[in-house]
Amino acid sequence: MSEGAKPRLSLWRIVEMNMGFFGLQFSFGLQQANMGPIYGFLGAEEATMPLLWLAGPVTGLLVQPIVGAMSDRTLSRLGRRTPYFLAGAVLCSLCLLVMPYSAALWMAAGLLWLLDAGNNITMEPYRAYVSDRLRPSQRPTGFLTQSAATGLAQTLAYLTPSLLATGIDRNLLHTNGIPVVIRIAFLIGAILSISSMLYSILRVPELPLAPEERARIAGNPLSPGTTLREIGSAFAEMPRPMRQLAIAMLCQWYAMFVYWQFIAFALSRSLYGTHDTASQGFRDAALTAQQLGALYNFIAFVAAFALIPVVRRLGARSVHAACLAAAGTAMLLIPAALSLPLLMLLMAGIGIGWAGMMGNTYVMLADSIPPERTGIYMGIFNIFIVVPMLIEALSMPMLYKPLLGGDPRNALILAGLLMLAGAVATLFVDAGHRPVRQDSKLHK
Numbered sequence: 102m103s104e105g106a107k108p109r110l111s112l113w114r115i116v117e118m119n120m121g122f123f124g125l126q127f128s129f130g131l132q133q134a135n136m137g138p139i140y141g142f143l144g145a146e147e148a149t150m151p152l153l154w155l156a157g158p159v160t161g162l163l164v165q166p167i168v169g170a171m172s173d174r175t176l177s178r179l180g181r182r183t184p185y186f187l188a189g190a191v192l193c194s195l196c197l198l199v200m201p202y203s204a205a206l207w208m209a210a211g212l213l214w215l216l217d218a219g220n221n222i223t224m225e226p227y228r229a230y231v232s233d234r235l236r237p238s239q240r241p242t243g244f245l246t247q248s249a250a251t252g253l254a255q256t257l258a259y260l261t262p263s264l265l266a267t268g269i270d271r272n273l274l275h276t277n278g279i280p281v282v283i284r285i286a287f288l289i290g291a292i293l294s295i296s297s298m299l300y301s302i303l304r305v306p307e308l309p310l311a312p313e314e315r316a317r318i319a320g321n322p323l324s325p326g327t328t329l330r331e332i333g334s335a336f337a338e339m340p341r342p343m344r345q346l347a348i349a350m351l352c353q354w355y356a357m358f359v360y361w362q363f364i365a366f367a368l369s370r371s372l373y374g375t376h377d378t379a380s381q382g383f384r385d386a387a388l389t390a391q392q393l394g395a396l397y398n399f400i401a402f403v404a405a406f407a408l409i410p411v412v413r414r415l416g417a418r419s420v421h422a423a424c425l426a427a428a429g430t431a432m433l434l435i436p437a438a439l440s441l442p443l444l445m446l447l448m449a450g451i452g453i454g455w456a457g458m459m460g461n462t463y464v465m466l467a468d469s470i471p472p473e474r475t476g477i478y479m480g481i482f483n484i485f486i487v488v489p490m491l492i493e494a495l496s497m498p499m500l501y502k503p504l505l506g507g508d509p510r511n512a513l514i515l516a517g518l519l520m521l522a523g524a525v526a527t528l529f530v531d532a533g534h535r536p537v538r539q540d541s542k543l544h545k
Contacts, residue, residue, distance in 0.1 A: 107236050107308065115246050118234060118305035121186060123250040124297030125223055128193050128216070130258025131290045132157075133361045134394050135283055136213060138387040141365075141378035142278040143206045147509065148501045150362045151494040153206075156214040158358075158494060161487035164221040169480020170331045172226040173473070174318050180307035181476070182226040182233070189223030190298040192216075197291035201284035204277055223298075225483055229476040232467050234308060240467050241412050241460075245405045248460030252402030252452070259394035261286040271388065272381075280384070314473070335477045342469040342532035343482065346462065349530065350485035351492075352523030353425055353458055356516040358493045360432060360451075363509035365390040368444075371436060371510060389441070393448055400452025405460055412464060417533030421461035422524045428454020429520030436510035454520065465533035 110118070140153050168185055175181045196216035203209035231243040262271075265282040273281045310318070321327055365387045369375055372389065373382035412420050431450030438444045463482075470478040497512070505511035 107234070109236060110234070110239065110305075112242065112246075114305060115235070115239070115243055116250075118231070118301055119243075119247050119250045120304070121190070121223075121298035121301035122227055122247050123254045124190070124294045125193070125220060125227065126251040126254035127258045127290050127293050127297075128197060128220060129251075130255030130394075130398065131197065131261075131287060132213070132216065133255070134259045134391045135262070135286070135387075136209075137362055137365050138383075139200075139203070139209055139279055139283070140206065141383065141387075142280075143203065143209055144378075145206055147363075147366055147376075148498050148507070150366075151358075151497040153210050154213075154358070154362055155491070155494045156210065156217045158487035158490035160214060160217040161221050161224075161483050162491065164218055165225045165483040165487075166332050166477065166480040167328060168222055169225040169229065169476040169478070169483075170328045170335070171476075172229060173331070173476035174321065174327065176310075176315065176318055179302075181310070182230045183302055183307060185222050185226040186230075186298050186302060189219045189221070190295045192219030192222065193294045194291040195219075197287045197294065201275065201279050201287045202277070203279070221483075225480040226476060228463060228479040230307065232472070232475045232479070234305070237468065241417070241464050242409055244463040244467065245409050245412070245456075245460040247463075248408075248456050249402050249405035251459045252398045252400070252405055252456060255398035256395045256402060258286070258290065259391045259398060261289060263388050263392050263395075266388065271384065317473075331477055332481070335474060335481055339478075339481070340469045342530055343466060343478070345530040345532075346465065346482075346527075347485050349421075349425075349523045349526040350462070351489045352519045352526060353428075353454075354486050354489035355493045356429070356432065356519035356523070357455075357458070358490045359497065359512050359516040359519075362497075363512040364393075364435075366509035367436060367513050368393075370508070371439060372441070393444055396445055397448040397452035397455060400449055401456040401459070404453050404456040408456060408460065412461065412533075414535075416535040417461040417464040418527060418530055419533075419535070421457045421465070421533065422527040424454045424457025424461065425520050425524035425527060428457075429517045429524065432513050432517030432520060434517075435513050461533065465530060469532050 136154065137150060140150065145153055172182050172185055175184060177184055193216060196212050196219060200209065200212050200216065203212060231247060232240060235243045262282040265285055269282050271280060271282060275281060275284055368389050369383045369386035373386050375382035377383060408420060427450040431447040434447055435444065438447055466482055501507060505515065
């Protein structure tokens with residue numbers, strides 16, 4: 102179907118098509134909020150945290166480009182993208198059910214690999230689905246609505262253990278030392294992962310492919326060889342703006358990965374004066390980090406909708422640079438914030454940055470790539486996310502003690518500096534410019 106022939110969707114329909122993304126991001130939020138503490142409860146040391154988080158970047162690096170290329174060439178009664186939505190959601194749900202029962206550190210780490218594989222199977226076909234389904238003029242709304250879904254889902258994911266702790270003793274532990282409130286939160290995530298995906302698939306199904314598009318795919322059918330050739334060709338022909346985004350993505354995703362890994366440990370020192378992961382203070386710090394995470398994700402939810410008219414007016418590039426600058430400033434100040442109200446204020450900066458990361462970069466990307474290769478380029482673009490995470494996971498254990506003094510608060514300062522560097526790099530990307538007004542065209 103041609104770009105102009107696609108039906109224009111109402112905002113509510115765009116929200117419905119992103120409900121599955123909401124469930125996917127609830128799963129991600131549970132990981133971000135709880136995997137660090139879970140590893141701590143199972144006896145992991147701080148310096149090994151990045152290595153234990155390798156699952157996300159490695160599975161993303163391997164899975165998303167392949168799945169993106171495959172989804173571009175899939176012909177099925179369900180559509181091109183839907184089979185991947187379903188397979189990923191089922192795998193996510195199963196892993197979320199089992200994760201809190203991990204009996205040892207290696208088991209939790211192994212389940213995280215499987216959980217991230219499920220998330221990655223779903224992620225880029227879902228990005229491509231939004232681009233497939235919407236006209237170019239509606240894509241900013243579609244991707245920023247995805248950003249809003251991310252913010253709301255992760256708000257609830259971060260907040261769920263604390264809400265459960267109002268009725269369940271937060272110190273009630275499973276036999277492996279993991280709090281029962283975390284176990285119940287993961288159960289909720291498992292149910293939400295599959296149910297929300299089914300809702301989106303049924304409410305806003307994929308558009309049927311045009312006969313010429315079906316003929317093109319049938320003429321070059323899906324196989325390992327064609328998939329690998331397609332990935333190689335896409336790398337060689339990558340649009341220039343997409344290449345330029347790589348530096349900004351390196352800075353912002355390295356920084357965000359550091360933040361997720363070390364925020365609970367930093368708060369344990371700054372607010373509760375302890376580094377003992379078996380202490381009451383560390384459990385309180387973990388819940389505080391989840392509550393602050395819920396707050397910044399709620400701010401991201403609100404900010405994503407607020408950014409839609411701003412991006413339309415000013416362009417995604419300059420708006421995204423401002424978002425990253427806000428997040429970087431907040432990260433720099435968190436280690437010196439010794440009260441909860443001040444930390445809550447700083448979450449505004451993190452939330453605005455997170456909204457930009459989950460929306461603006463995809464607005465810039467979608468306008469730079471050919472529509473028939475949306476899946477593969479969305480998958481390749483994820484490499485710009487997972488490679489920074491992989492670099493962080495391998496470099497931080499070497500930097501943590503010599504450069505950062507073994508103090509997680511210094512890790513957050515490093516993250517803030519990198520976010521500011523990402524803001525500067527964004528300004529050099531040749532995409533997401535200020536839109537040219539129609540009346541100004543008429544006067545030329």
